[in-house]
Amino acid sequence: MGGPRTWLRSEGERSPRLGERGRAFVVLVVLVLVAVGPLVAFPAVRCEVFGAGCREAPAVKAPAAEPTRSAARRLTPLEAATWGQYVALGDSYSSGEGAYGTAADLDPTNRCHRTSHAYYHDVARRFRFAGGTAFWACAGATTASVLKGKSGEPPQTGRVGPGTSLVTISVGGNDVGFSRVLAGCVVRLPWSRACREQGPEIAERMAALRYSLTTVLDAVTERAPRARVIVLGYPRIFAERSGAYADNISVGDQQWLNARARELNEVIRQVAADRDRQIAATEGQGSVEFIDAYHAFSGHEIGSPDPYVNGLKVNLSALSAEPASFHPTKAGYQALARLFVQQIRTGPGRPLHQFR
Numbered sequence: 001m002g003g004p005r006t007w008l009r010s011e012g013e014r015s016p017r018l019g020e021r022g023r024a025f026v027v028l029v030v031l032v033l034v035a036v037g038p039l040v041a042f043p044a045v046r047c048e049v050f051g052a053g054c055r056e057a058p059a060v061k062a063p064a065a066e067p068t069r070s071a072a073r074r075l076t077p078l079e080a081a082t083w084g085q086y087v088a089l090g091d092s093y094s095s096g097e098g099a100y101g102t103a104a105d106l107d108p109t110n111r112c113h114r115t116s117h118a119y120y121h122d123v124a125r126r127f128r129f130a131g132g133t134a135f136w137a138c139a140g141a142t143t144a145s146v147l148k149g150k151s152g153e154p155p156q157t158g159r160v161g162p163g164t165s166l167v168t169i170s171v172g173g174n175d176v177g178f179s180r181v182l183a184g185c186v187v188r189l190p191w192s193r194a195c196r197e198q199g200p201e202i203a204e205r206m207a208a209l210r211y212s213l214t215t216v217l218d219a220v221t222e223r224a225p226r227a228r229v230i231v232l233g234y235p236r237i238f239a240e241r242s243g244a245y246a247d248n249i250s251v252g253d254q255q256w257l258n259a260r261a262r263e264l265n266e267v268i269r270q271v272a273a274d275r276d277r278q279i280a281a282t283e284g285q286g287s288v289e290f291i292d293a294y295h296a297f298s299g300h301e302i303g304s305p306d307p308y309v310n311g312l313k314v315n316l317s318a319l320s321a322e323p324a325s326f327h328p329t330k331a332g333y334q335a336l337a338r339l340f341v342q343q344i345r346t347g348p349g350r351p352l353h354q355f356r
Contacts, residue, residue, distance in 0.1 A: 077347025
């Protein structure tokens with residue numbers, strides 16, 4: 001009969017027991033938790049299954065690749081000067097005017113007066129240039145003729161190119177009219193101008209030279225971007241203190257002329273230094289270097305026992321000065337060559353951006 005005991009047992013049995021459906025539900029919940037647990041614990045798995053909770057993976061640096069060859073080596077100044085062609089440009093101080101060793105040096109067809117004793121020959125013999133050498137300096141050249149040509153020859157700047165590794169050049173003396181200045185100091189005639197009265201004209205010409213020489217160096221370095229361009233200054237040709245007699249030029253005028261030569265060299269030095277700074281700032285491969293030759297003839301000036309420079313030479317039949325006047329002798333060009341050799345070996349005083 002359905003007494004209290006039966007009711008209580010039925011309720012007691014129903015309470016803790018879930019029946020078949022309940023047990024099935026519990027099993028399902030457990031299975032879901034087991035399946036979802038790794039998704040919660042491992043976001044990557046959750047991302048793959050549900051497409052949610054994904055994050056961009058942190059960048060991982062790849063191991064550095066092993067070098068396939070040894071690091072590039074910077075070229076030495078000498079290597080940078082000799083890997084290609086050497087080209088000599090410039091005016092009479094580069095062409096060799098005043099030092100004649102062969103009949104060809106004085107041949108009338110030699111319109112640029114390139115001689116066998118020019119410093120170019122010593123430099124070309126001293127080093128082995130992989131691209132050979134070329135001699136294109138021309139007596140009387142100015143910055144304008146270096147750019148445009150002279151004596152029926154094409155522009156000197158057109159003689160250099162990408163295969164040029166070394167350029168030597170002297171230019172500027174004719175731009176400031178030093179031959180005329182010297183003539184004004186030597187010739188003492190009633191209608192001639194006094195030596196030192198030429199100062200204002202010289203100053204104007206030197207100011208113009210800053211721009212024209214810059215144009216020359218720009219043209220050379222653009223055509224030969226890997227070349228070392230070595231620019232020669234001018235030596236003083238008169239004694240500074242001895243007061244040696246020199247071709248009717250007073251001691252005071254000699255000192256004044258020396259001072260003008262120093263000013264000319266300073267203009268050339270500054271222009272060369274400015275161009276080289278531009279090259280270095282952009283890590284260009286070439287260079288522009290200045291040789292201070294002001295003291296190159298010290299002790300060997302005009303009037304000395306062993307001069308490195310010719311004094312005034314007059315063609316009596318034509319009543320004119322000969323081209324050799326005030327130009328170096330053979331020994332003078334050898335002295336200039338030694339300066340170039342030293343500069344080629346030592347370099348511009350800064351790292352060159354050429355590598356092997």
